[in-house]
Amino acid sequence: MSQKLRSYDWFGKNDKMGFVHRSWLRNQGYPDDYFQGKPVIGICNTWSELTPCNAHLRDFAEVVKRGIVEAGGFPLEFPVMSLGETIMRPTTMLFRNLASMDTEESIRANPLDGVVLLTGCDKTTPSTVMGACSVDLPTIVVPGGPMLNGRFRGQCVGSGSFNWLIKEKQHVENYTAEDIHEMEVGVARSQGHCMTMGTASTMACMMEALGLTLPGMAAIPAADSRKKLMAQLSGRRIVEMVKEDLKISKILTRQAFENAIVINAGIGGSTNAIIHLLAIAGRLGVELNLEDFDIIGSKVPLLANLKPAGKYLMEEFFYAGGLPVVIRELKQYIHNEAITVNGKSIGENNAHAPCYDQEVIASADKPLLKEAGIAVLKGNLCEYGAIIKPSAATPALMKHRGKAVVFKSIEDYHQRIDDPNLEIDENSVIVLQGVGPVGYPGMPEVGNVDLPEKLLRKGIKDMVRISDGRMSGTAAGTVVLHVSPESAIGGVLALVKDGDMIELDVENRKLHLDISDEELAKRKAAWTPPPPQADRGYVKFYIDHVQQAHLGADLDILRGGSGSEVTRDLH
Ligand code: FES
Numbered sequence: 001m002s003q004k005l006r007s008y009d010w011f012g013k014n015d016k017m018g019f020v021h022r023s024w025l026r027n028q029g030y031p032d033d034y035f036q037g038k039p040v041i042g043i044c045n046t047w048s049e050l051t052p053c054n055a056h057l058r059d060f061a062e063v064v065k066r067g068i069v070e071a072g073g074f075p076l077e078f079p080v081m082s083l084g085e086t087i088m089r090p091t092t093m094l095f096r097n098l099a100s101m102d103t104e105e106s107i108r109a110n111p112l113d114g115v116v117l118l119t120g121c122d123k124t125t126p127s128t129v130m131g132a133c134s135v136d137l138p139t140i141v142v143p144g145g146p147m148l149n150g151r152f153r154g155q156c157v158g159s160g161s162f163n164w165l166i167k168e169k170q171h172v173e174n175y176t177a178e179d180i181h182e183m184e185v186g187v188a189r190s191q192g193h194c195m196t197m198g199t200a201s202t203m204a205c206m207m208e209a210l211g212l213t214l215p216g217m218a219a220i221p222a223a224d225s226r227k228k229l230m231a232q233l234s235g236r237r238i239v240e241m242v243k244e245d246l247k248i249s250k251i252l253t254r255q256a257f258e259n260a261i262v263i264n265a266g267i268g269g270s271t272n273a274i275i276h277l278l279a280i281a282g283r284l285g286v287e288l289n290l291e292d293f294d295i296i297g298s299k300v301p302l303l304a305n306l307k308p309a310g311k312y313l314m315e316e317f318f319y320a321g322g323l324p325v326v327i328r329e330l331k332q333y334i335h336n337e338a339i340t341v342n343g344k345s346i347g348e349n350n351a352h353a354p355c356y357d358q359e360v361i362a363s364a365d366k367p368l369l370k371e372a373g374i375a376v377l378k379g380n381l382c383e384y385g386a387i388i389k390p391s392a393a394t395p396a397l398m399k400h401r402g403k404a405v406v407f408k409s410i411e412d413y414h415q416r417i418d419d420p421n422l423e424i425d426e427n428s429v430i431v432l433q434g435v436g437p438v439g440y441p442g443m444p445e446v447g448n449v450d451l452p453e454k455l456l457r458k459g460i461k462d463m464v465r466i467s468d469g470r471m472s473g474t475a476a477g478t479v480v481l482h483v484s485p486e487s488a489i490g491g492v493l494a495l496v497k498d499g500d501m502i503e504l505d506v507e508n509r510k511l512h513l514d515i516s517d518e519e520l521a522k523r524k525a526a527w528t529p530p531p532p533q534a535d536r537g538y539v540k541f542y543i544d545h546v547q548q549a550h551l552g553a554d555l556d557i558l559r560g561g562s563g564s565e566v567t568r569d570l571h
């Protein structure tokens, strides 16, 4: 090895501090030579029984350790805050930045030379990667993998996608509690995260697209033995990465982010990837902004026929060849020379990826949709931008003018949406305020609010919905999200009133509140901010420091990095 290991500062010396650093670790039985120049690899584990999607990662850590030891490294597993999407209240997004701080400080403060990030559920990927970027050691991601396809009464059902239909099933098909319980186990029948192309699968694919995983890693189901095999190989590889000093900043270049944007379009990935990629780039000082997603991604063809935009699930995606096929098919859109964790370029890694099922992964010349990606909207309703995912929207609604029906909060929405006297029809535009980063707080996935019961009964499937919140990667609809600035800090969204006309024109990237400038100025002057959502603790800290959605909703003080150096010791 050419360079001195970072861990040498802890373990290499034969003075009092060297003794202290080694001795207590020795209570786990490590022999002398573990402290004599072996690369120390941290396995950052987001395992938790409260994060069902990551509950198998303890086993995975053992497999990763196997690989590390084989390659001559010294593995040390450590826990970080885990974020379980389906359980944590009010929303895991409130804690993504906190978990990133946990990861960052855990890595920096410890004698690590390289890191393996074990991830799964939605936020566990961006949070750990953001933290790792702010330290900048050699880093490899091992995504835990999707669950096997959901099966219910003879049909394939996608976890995360099916729940959006429950209201409809109950009201229209009269589903009972028993029906629902049967469905529950059917959609979650193995270890792993959501097997739709929701946020977790999207983020795993983003990691592969960025070059942070071994090639072919993202789509392998958690229960498939090949996932463990790849985890073991990742353990071997991180030791080599330390020897090569292949830091995360060398991989996560502007080119890598551009590749991720293209590939996210090709897979019909989650809108949440926007926020997470912006936040990750912010940690590295890579210039990336919201408009880039439209400029780089919106002309890219949709290839992956996966729910929620398409028909299939991650298991079929894997059997069809997985992300390598998409990367190869999109080679004219990406930077093929971008380097990945295995030391080879992304183009080289995927050049010969075979497609085994063109029904699941289409070719670039016969795509499912000529232009996928994300449209970034501008207008007086969203000065800094808002987004919509055209591939998940209803074509007929992409140009729409309708009367606003305004809900002040999610509680207000729940209280009134099914009121038979609510003045609303299928042409109305549902406006939801107070669900942005500051307002909720934490910018939850509520943007795709259910339609009113009376319209569902009429057979209406979609309506234009606008909010400063997010939407689950498993959801679909003509939903305008991430409106910035948000209503809680006085964005124009806060000033919309019932009956105002709103114009959505996706083709021209426009979102407009059709009231006069004088009226708008009058409403602005009369606006008073809502009371803050917390006056102490992390939530107060979050509200005071969180940036708006178009910047990735990271905390302002967390942008950038502090490197890996720690100059002071504990005595
Ligand atoms: Fe964890 Fe969907 S709930 S990935």
Ligand code: MG
Residues within 6 Å of the ligand: 085, 122, 198, 199, 445, 472, 473, 474
């Ligand atoms: Mg989610």
